[in-house]
Amino acid sequence: MLFTLCIVSAIAFLAMHREIRRAICQALGRHLLQRVAKRKADIYEKVGVVPKIARTVGFFHPYCNAGGGGERVLWTAVKSVQTDFPNVISLIYTGDLVSSEEALRRVKTTFEIDLDSSKVIFVPLKLRFLVSPAVWPRFTLLGQSLGSMVLGLEAICRFAPDIFIDTMGYAFTFVVVKAFLNIPVGAYVHYPTISSDMLKSLKEVSIVSKVKGAYWRWFAKIYSQAGRHADFVMTNSSWTQNHIASLWGKDINLSVVFPPCNTSELDKVDILRPRESSLLYLAQYRPEKNHKDLLHSFAFYIQQHPESPAKLLLVGSARNETDLKLVESLKGLAQKLKVIERVEFIVDAPWPKVVEYLGTCSIGVNYMWNEHFGIGVVEYMAAGLIPVVNNSGGPKFDIVIPWIGKPTGFHASTVAEYAEAFQKALTLSTQEQQEMRVNARSACARFGEHVFMRDFGDVFAKLLREVYAKD
Structure with missing residues (x-):
């Protein structure tokens, strides 16, 4: 009517x-x-x-x-x-x-x-x-x-x-x-x-x-x-x-x-201290964030490198019952892929806890196709995580781009490409890791208030x- x-x-x-x-x-x-x-x-x-x-x-x-x-x-x-x-x-x-x-x-x-x-x-x-x-x-x-x-x-x-x-x-x-x-x-x-x-x-x-x-x-x-x-x-x-x-x-x-992007608190994180071999994905629990594909990529990576101690942290908010059901289905998928022991699901974490994760994980993941910008990726870089992002949208064209001619992260599109990028990021030498973390944080200055x-x-x-x- x-x-x-x-x-x-x-x-x-x-x-x-x-x-x-x-x-x-x-x-x-x-x-x-x-x-x-x-x-x-x-x-x-x-x-x-x-x-x-x-x-x-x-x-x-x-x-x-x-x-x-x-x-x-x-x-x-x-x-x-x-x-x-x-x-x-x-x-x-x-x-x-x-x-x-x-x-x-x-x-x-x-x-x-x-x-x-x-x-x-x-x-x-x-x-x-x-x-x-x-x-x-x-x-x-x-x-x-x-x-x-x-x-x-x-x-x-x-x-x-x-x-x-x-x-x-x-x-x-x-x-x-x-x-x-x-x-x-x-x-x-x-x-x-x-x-x-x-x-x-x-x-x-x-x-x-x-x-x-x-x-x-x-x-x-x-x-x-x-x-x-x-x-x-x-x-x-x-x-x-x-x-x-x-x-x-x-x-x-x-x-x-x-x-x-207000990264003032993240700028205080010590980006040169040793990190855990953990992958962090900050994203709301919504279908378009492609958590399922990420689990497949992580499982493929573990299958290729079973000796790796890597873990995956999924941190995001759930707006309603539908989002919570998605979390449960993701847990079921992780169980099916035999990586449930390596994956942690965190729902509606307070900001101080998120900052803690940003300060301890090594890799920051973005898996959404054609994300228009990607503030979460900026937060990764400001906190010293090495970003592995989708080869599309804002993360590709505006955020994870060379800084003063030096790389600031990795791009990927397929399950296999993500697994390969995880391996590259986690096996960088200490010096290579530190250089990329410093470059990534420096690049964040473009997105300041x-x-x-x-x-x-x-x-x-x-x-x-x-x-x-x-x-």
């Missing part, structure tokens, strides 16, 4: 004459900006910023209180704005209906980010359910995209900003913001909603698969059109950038801004200049 209503409403609006649609949008946009002008002036006076140059930036992040890597990006971006642009007020469009004090307290405890609360305004969104996949059991991509447009309209109706930045990947909001407000739009993209890899992976052998393929290609086309409404786009990795460029066009203002703030600030300055140019 909801999907049908959204489709009918969209068709009815699009059926109007183009000039009529434009006139309606512009009239509503002017009303929204006029309505919020007095509110902005009161805020500027209360906070003590310079009214003539003061502006508001709206961060569209419906799940701002989740506490994950995407939220670290959001709050570090807000910190960048507060640090370099003191006359800018940050609006947070969110469906997390908690008090601002509670939300900022969690930012402090989770990310160790201190913010000026007087320059952060939370704008509550009541229609967040429209972007939940549970609401759209069929045609999920399209449903969530239409839902995000409605949610984006709610956001600007509640508080029209001077700059709009999406940090969660809702590209269809750009269309709404441009149509009604025609203000500068920025985006930080963690991964594309649909990618060329998804399109290539679909084998169109049946009627159903052919229909699905046509649907995906059509969606990719409208997703591309929506994305082109952004003025400046930041991506978290070369892999994401390449996919966005292929979808949205190479003529858009596109730049890689690596996500902020200060680097993100600098690069994000450069893009934000361009958005701000566009605002001033229009005034």
